[in-house]
Amino acid sequence: MSRVTKKSVRQRANEIRFGHIIGHYLRECYATRTPARVASLARLLGGNRPTLSRTITHYLGKPLKLVLRERQVKRAARLLRSTNLPLSEVAARSAFGNRTTLHRAIKSAFGVSPTEYRSQFQR
DSSP states (O other), X not given: OOHHHHHHHHHHHHHHHHHHHHHHHHHHHHHHTOOOOHHHHHXXXXXXXXXXXXXXXXXXXXXXXXXXXXXXXXXXXXXXXXOOOOHHHHHHHTTOOSHHXXXXXXXXXXXXXXXXXXXXXXX
């Protein structure tokens, strides 16, 4: 096996590993209704925020904060489409912490407020 191939296999294994770690952390945040934070994840892993952020960026190709936000937005969007939960509850269940943060994230991702996003799917 060539050196490039070994590196590619190792790179992919680390991508998968970090993807699982991030997924597990977010599921805990969803279950406990706590905001997802890079610093909190770093503490859980016994490291520091800057090092973890650099490592994730290296393996996943984007900053950890962005990876967390993308996954949170995906979950919030699903909740907005499929439930009539109050926005504060959607925010809590998608680890945003509050309606303001949810509003900013949905507006940034979709160009509309959470209420407008939800209305596009309710007929």
